[in-house]
Amino acid sequence: MGYTAAIAGASGYAGGELLRILLGHPSIEIGAVTAGGNAGSRLGEHQPHLAPLADRVLAETTPEVLAGHDVVFLALPHGRSAEIATALGDTALIVDCGADFRLTDADAWQRFYGSEHAGTWPYGLPELPGQREALTGARRVAVPGCHVTTATLALFPAIADGLASAEDLVVVAVTGTSGAGRSLKPHLLGSEIMGSVAPYGVGGVHRHNPEIVQNLSRVAGGPVTLSFTPVLAPMPRGILATCTARIAPGTDAAAVRAAYRRRFEAEPFVHLLPEGAWPTTGMTLGANTALVQVTVDEAAGRMVACAALDNLAKGTAGGAVQSANIALGLPETAGLPAAAVAP
Amino acid sequence: MGYTAAIAGASGYAGGELLRILLGHPSIEIGAVTAGGNAGSRLGEHQPHLAPLADRVLAETTPEVLAGHDVVFLALPHGRSAEIATALGDTALIVDCGADFRLTDADAWQRFYGSEHAGTWPYGLPELPGQREALTGARRVAVPGCHVTTATLALFPAIADGLASAEDLVVVAVTGTSGAGRSLKPHLLGSEIMGSVAPYGVGGVHRHNPEIVQNLSRVAGGPVTLSFTPVLAPMPRGILATCTARIAPGTDAAAVRAAYRRRFEAEPFVHLLPEGAWPTTGMTLGANTALVQVTVDEAAGRMVACAALDNLAKGTAGGAVQSANIALGLPETAGLPAAAVAP
Amino acid sequence: MGYTAAIAGASGYAGGELLRILLGHPSIEIGAVTAGGNAGSRLGEHQPHLAPLADRVLAETTPEVLAGHDVVFLALPHGRSAEIATALGDTALIVDCGADFRLTDADAWQRFYGSEHAGTWPYGLPELPGQREALTGARRVAVPGCHVTTATLALFPAIADGLASAEDLVVVAVTGTSGAGRSLKPHLLGSEIMGSVAPYGVGGVHRHNPEIVQNLSRVAGGPVTLSFTPVLAPMPRGILATCTARIAPGTDAAAVRAAYRRRFEAEPFVHLLPEGAWPTTGMTLGANTALVQVTVDEAAGRMVACAALDNLAKGTAGGAVQSANIALGLPETAGLPAAAVAP
């Protein structure tokens, strides 16, 4: 019943959020906390908001340090996970918040990441049809990209039920800055970001693009085409994806809402809002929730679905813990905040 | 050579921006400043950023007060302009920042505004083909909606040249809060907005919807359909419209860029950015500029164009002064800031 | 072991934060949720971030509805608490987040609040010397003002130990907007607040002024004089108080730090940061923590102490639950977040 977890990459934003959530987990105890360049320093220097862990010292991220834990959460740059997984073998559940094992298509990996494909792990989005079962008892989990979770949840119910076409999808996702990590890049400076919104990765080149297509292909009865544009907004956290798809003939808003209600009514963390209420990212700060609303614009021939979540919580660390709970046979909701911090 | 201008609605955001711009205008002098409920108070109470005008007292917005000026700028709620225009007759150039005279289609007006259509005035978007000429010597100007200017500039070159289809357009426009004016509504409180983004008017119900369609219909050789979703973001000013359209067969990014370059190379205020650079709203704060970039996502079969501008400047007050300059025969750029305040 | 709590004022910001914290409380169950004008509506309309409570319907705030709970939390405008307390009598622990029962000096109350003094309740700041004991078993708690908690924690250790003078204190406290509640006032609009900081209540007129003086008078061996200026900053939550006091002759930074260490080392929620590290409000978002640092500026003859906390958490609702825990004989830390949400 009591598990221990190591967190690799504990000085970054995703690592910090894993620690914050695990501090409240009833069945998982925080073991080793590791880092790369920050190894040897106090965790409190990098995550001063985690008062109970302030005096922990960061160890080096090595298989030896990570070994001996029941769960290992990896919050590392791309390309590091395979080696650690090989070294640890089957002794631990490994939950990778990075991209290495998300894609099934080696060509797509090569095209978007420019390196050799490392393989594919069970995909950590339990709300996708069949996926909760696939995660049960798994020893490896690939946590989805944050934009991917948002867009997938917003679109899959309509596509799975044939109410909207998976061809010619258009997604514009407004996101906070923490998704870029603690990178020292000029466009991430507060001076540049506050008071401004900025598109990036425009034209189908963002790495979350093929992953959204992969998820929706699973539920669509045919090809998927997608125009995806992320937009950076002046807030630390949150993603709001506005997703449109061509509706099938005869589909109306009531039918679409019914499909979403059916898919999500038993979900602990995905909530279809009451009719007329639209999600905002502020409603999800720090919670493992995703909020969804959908309508049909008949003049445009399109449905419009919006989903909001916290990119570090449900979009990364919360989703990771949710999948770990399933894999370990714990209650899926264990330790996961169901309420957000607002205003 | 010297003109006088009255500003009606001078205590609001659009009125304040008109005053800020006119303070720097070489040929237009600020005359009467009027308000509704705020009449009788010092302008400095409402617009403390306009130090040179702080001691001006707001008069009541009546035709009598507005009469006797060469130009009258109206920054009023919908439904007030017709009466003032009738009273002033042809004695003044009237530039209406409100919606009353923007639409040509009385049915669309009725559907989106729920009142009787007041008529149609020359449309204040000089960058639209033929429109600069239509404004020359005009005595009435209807200033476009701020979302409308943004989306129209982002899309019309491709549509006018047949490089993209006007059917199945998708526009998602991220906007600052000042577009909503100084309205005391809970969702506009700082506590609610900071750290959050929120869609609104989803599903084709926003009032700028028919106006975007109207503009693009002028340049398209056929029907226009549009899915338009505005998203409120935590910044006071700025609109970034991400606009996608299905590309015509055989169209590539170079062809689309060439079309935009051609349309905008002689424009004083609309700038196609260098290849690979994408506009942000921060690049436009306080300036009368609109920045545009465009590319083609071949896998998606869509072009993606982004335009950024300051909703109060080029999107309202700056656009109003630009059209007034043309109507009065002044240099089009007179008094208009070409550089923004950044960071 | 299981207690029930009613929350009056559940549709406001303080009420929402009480609910968020109580959702994670192991020994207190949420009972009635009540409101004034919002009675009859779903809680989800006002607190959409509290997904688990979205379908609760707000009852009217009356003694009848609040009766029958072990604890009643009041998050009401001033002047409402006395009547409710009288009606409920000794049947419930009443924890008042409002100001009515904070001050001991009826004259000060009259001067700053302009109404008749209602009385004085046990004061909910357990970190003040002797106060934890005073709260044990209490049936009434007056939760301190948010600025008051911040300034008191930053200053009292030095004053209590005679290391700094309580005369001529200067406090400047930068605060987020949620402290003003969900009030529809122009200066609280997002458009006005983002990108701007604004002093208010300048010159000793803020209502938290006499309460800070009252707390520091308890620990000082003489008179207290205070210059207190709050400053509104563009963030939803958080207070950073910069507090200076004249140092006693011979006092240096090491002596002052030692005094703070002694006072806070056993405190579960107040943390003296490592030397050289200064608190920020971002380190406390959503947590019940207060972070403190102190140094001495010898050239100025003053010590400078900074304290940061979340005005809605430790500053209001968290402090309220902490005091309720003590009053009920529960572990003081029960249900209270010790880690913050960052970045």
Added chain:
Amino acid sequence: MGYTAAIAGASGYAGGELLRILLGHPSIEIGAVTAGGNAGSRLGEHQPHLAPLADRVLAETTPEVLAGHDVVFLALPHGRSAEIATALGDTALIVDCGADFRLTDADAWQRFYGSEHAGTWPYGLPELPGQREALTGARRVAVPGCHVTTATLALFPAIADGLASAEDLVVVAVTGTSGAGRSLKPHLLGSEIMGSVAPYGVGGVHRHNPEIVQNLSRVAGGPVTLSFTPVLAPMPRGILATCTARIAPGTDAAAVRAAYRRRFEAEPFVHLLPEGAWPTTGMTLGANTALVQVTVDEAAGRMVACAALDNLAKGTAGGAVQSANIALGLPETAGLPAAAVAP
């Protein structure tokens, strides 16, 4: 009548603001624009908000490139100005936005900057008594630090008139992020700054400390002691200084206000607000204005003065151009924005 100006450090924030202001200057034309590491690139890459200058190429910052202009504005890191000034000799007015020549006290320089003192130039704060005259015809100008201009304007009238003591001054200055320049430091990342305020340089160690003391010593009839704490706030621009000083016996608010009115009534850019109105930084964005208010807190025995300005405008580049105007014999207000961009 027509002057040319070179701008050294044109790819940084201060350099960008100099260019923005000079674009609107009637008598100064922009000549060479230079940079260090960014030499050779288009200005538009670094200052995309300056559309009219986008295609200018940055030259290397060398005396040769800067030579031949009437005015040379230096926006460089410390330590570079002396060499350039020596090379250019008396051929140009040199206006240094850096710190090298601000301090008169070589010891203070050594203590706060840790290098050898380069000397002292005429000080670019024309509002200080006698300083406008000192700048007339000057060939060198040292532009004050941004915090220094703010605190000096807030305090000097009371001190000069003996209404407040210059001993035991306390200043807390809330500032936006652009004052730190485009430095890639973790604490300047948007993720860290948004939603948070952070003190820095606490305890009398900030480099603007001795400069504030220097200015106030000029007007005081005796020693100056100062506790100065800057606080970083989530906004790109703006400084709000809250300044308190012990009042002289018998002084009241009316007397203090009268002193400020007298000092500032003829000033083109410093405005004492109407009684009861307090300055905010948002009222000054992009303008060369400083807004001031003052009151007396009799219970505290202190006056409280607040001043707000835009750190890049009046606080740096605007102040630089104002002093250049005076030095060149141009109208002091030439080219300087008197109205701000708000909201």
